[in-house]
Amino acid sequence: MAIIQSFLDTLTQLAQESGFAGFFADGGWKNIIMILISFVFMYLAIGKGFEPLLLVPISFGMLLTNLPGAEMYHPEYWNYVEDFQEDAGTVNSHYIDYQRILEHGGLLDILYMGVKLQIYPPLIFLGIGAMTDFGPLIASPRSFLLGAAAQGGIFFTFVGAAILNMSAADCASIAIIGGADGPTSIYVSSQLLTTNSSNSVGTIALAAYTYMALVPIIQPPIMRALTTKKERSVVMGQLRPVSRLEKLIFPVLVTLIIALMIPSAAPLVGMLMFGNLLKESGCCDRLVKTAQNELMNIITIFLGVTVGATTQADKVISIDFGKVMLLGVVAFSLGTACGILLGKLMYIISGGKINPLIGSAGVSAVPMAARISQKVGQEEVPTNYLLMHAMGPNVAGVIGSAVAAGVLLAIVK
Amino acid sequence: MSDLQSMFAQLLSSNIPPDQTDLGGETIASVVITGISVVFMGLIILIILVTLYGKIFEAINKSAEAKAKAKAEAEAAAKAAQKKDEPKAAPAPAAAPVVEDGIEEEVVAAIMGALSAMYAGSGKKPVLKGVKAAKPRRSAWSAAGIMDNTRPF
Numbered sequence: 001m002a003i004i005q006s007f008l009d010t011l012t013q014l015a016q017e018s019g020f021a022g023f024f025a026d027g028g029w030k031n032i033i034m035i036l037i038s039f040v041f042m043y044l045a046i047g048k049g050f051e052p053l054l055l056v057p058i059s060f061g062m063l064l065t066n067l068p069g070a071e072m073y074h075p076e077y078w079n080y081v082e083d084f085q086e087d088a089g090t091v092n093s094h095y096i097d098y099q100r101i102l103e104h105g106g107l108l109d110i111l112y113m114g115v116k117l118q119i120y121p122p123l124i125f126l127g128i129g130a131m132t133d134f135g136p137l138i139a140s141p142r143s144f145l146l147g148a149a150a151q152g153g154i155f156f157t158f159v160g161a162a163i164l165n166m167s168a169a170d171c172a173s174i175a176i177i178g179g180a181d182g183p184t185s186i187y188v189s190s191q192l193l194t195t196n197s198s199n200s201v202g203t204i205a206l207a208a209y210t211y212m213a214l215v216p217i218i219q220p221p222i223m224r225a226l227t228t229k230k231e232r233s234v235v236m237g238q239l240r241p242v243s244r245l246e247k248l249i250f251p252v253l254v255t256l257i258i259a260l261m262i263p264s265a266a267p268l269v270g271m272l273m274f275g276n277l278l279k280e281s282g283c284c285d286r287l288v289k290t291a292q293n294e295l296m297n298i299i300t301i302f303l304g305v306t307v308g309a310t311t312q313a314d315k316v317i318s319i320d321f322g323k324v325m326l327l328g329v330v331a332f333s334l335g336t337a338c339g340i341l342l343g344k345l346m347y348i349i350s351g352g353k354i355n356p357l358i359g360s361a362g363v364s365a366v367p368m369a370a371r372i373s374q375k376v377g378q379e380e381v382p383t384n385y386l387l388m389h390a391m392g393p394n395v396a397g398v399i400g401s402a403v404a405a406g407v408l409l410a411i412v413k
Numbered sequence: 414m415s416d417l418q419s420m421f422a423q424l425l426s427s428n429i430p431p432d433q434t435d436l437g438g439e440t441i442a443s444v445v446i447t448g449i450s451v452v453f454m455g456l457i458i459l460i461i462l463v464t465l466y467g468k469i470f471e472a473i474n475k476s477a478e479a480k481a482k483a484k485a486e487a488e489a490a491a492k493a494a495q496k497k498d499e500p501k502a503a504p505a506p507a508a509a510p511v512v513e514d515g516i517e518e519e520v521v522a523a524i525m526g527a528l529s530a531m532y533a534g535s536g537k538k539p540v541l542k543g544v545k546a547a548k549p550r551r552s553a554w555s556a557a558g559i560m561d562n563t564r565p566f
Contacts, residue, residue, distance in 0.1 A: 137463075138463055138467060139467075141459070141460045141463040141464045141467065142460060144456040144457070144459055144460045144463075145453075145456065145457075145460065147456060148452050148453045148455075148456040148457075151448075151449070151452050152449060154448070155444065155445045155448040155449050156445065158441070158444055158445060158448070159441055159445060162436045162441045165434055165435060166434065167431060167432050167433060167434050168429040168430065168431050168432070168433045168434075168436060169431035169432065171436070172431075192431050193431075194431075196432075197431075238529065240471065241474075241529075241530060241533035243470055243474060245470065246466065246467065246470050249466060250463065253459070253462055253463070253466075254459060257455065257458055257459055257462070258455055258459075261451075261454075261455050261458070262451065262455065374519070378518070382518070383518070385518075385519075385522040387519065387522065388526065396456065399456070399459075400452055400456060403451070403452050403455050403456070404448060404452050407447070407448045407451045407452065408448065410428075411428060411429055411444055411447065411448070412428065412429050412430075412431055413428045413429075413430075413431065
């Protein structure tokens, strides 16, 4: 009898300590909803092909972090230690106890250090740089203007978020979604947001990647609404060939100018250009292949799964997340509109030689935004190939959004 | 103008704490104006520098091209002198490329772009006459066999 009692007691104890019991604890229902939301994102990624390389890790990170008792991620470890006294006697109000995280953190806590210490986004930029051909931008430097104009969406969305009385950190983190650049959004939000903020890095990343996947749906109506049939029908001339030496000088020049002008943009722009120099050097094939493939893939997995882990129930099942999604689409749309409007101005100034559709590619979703310019242009003139012309503003947008991120980080700190 | 300057100076010297809410109209306006101005300034500096060195390289490339062209012309003239009696063949007019069904226009554009890039600087003008999908050289079974044998390497 005693054996049966002991057996039953053990079973009861196991049941009470299991994750299932956690669902019935206070607030446990939120975890169930979050797990269901993670299934929705998995479906969107796998079934519908929405940015699967990122949404699959993010959604699985979301699943893992919402399993009661798994203890893979501890948001409380990422709270700032109030008024921490440093060795030199100075007070640091933004101190994170990394020693505690290393000793007691779960797997995702340890991996999340790469996000919080701003390691992963610049490494992703290294891979992007190793894959990017800046030739169209060098051949047509005026494309930089379109890349700059599309960043208008970031700053105008800052206004919208501020009107909704959000904190400066939330405003900047939401606004950067308008740059249509996932790693940049994560880079800014991981530096500015704390566990006390109304949003998390995960919710910002979710909104950014969701809208990046929806570029083919969001952009074309705005492009058609802001341009005339005549403007969309402009066939642009062929770009001049760019020599190897020009391509070699470009990354060094951009790094020097941008990093000296806005030092806080140096990690992103510097790594982007380092990757590009490796590619253009022609003598570092092994490093280029690693940056493009293995390193990029490893960092994508770490980044995705840990960013997903920060999407906890109290951050997603909230009105604030609704605001992020709403302002995110506003940011994206404004960025597209700003690019198109400057494209129209350039169309007028150039005497009708520039197709304003390439302006929308200034948001940096590479290469999707450029492909949309090509597609909408071909609706009017089937033999019109705008792709290479749109790649200029597209890669300029990557530099522009990194600069905009640096500006926001310089202002909000 | 002086108000704008003081706004810039104030914003750059004093930062906004991340936790601050209720930012106020002046702060918001200064963030927007400063942000857009700095992004444009940075990229305009790049436009100037990239255009400048682009012009320099274009000039260098043109002179190199002119030299190559002159050399080619001289060689052609020498050949023509040798073959005075041979009848001249009229250059064929460039026809639109014949594209096989199922091949996307983007692919054709990419091939044309690659050809132009390859011949750029050589003085030759490539003409794309047709695009058709290559037929597989070996059967699926034979390809699978080769894959199986070479995979370990």
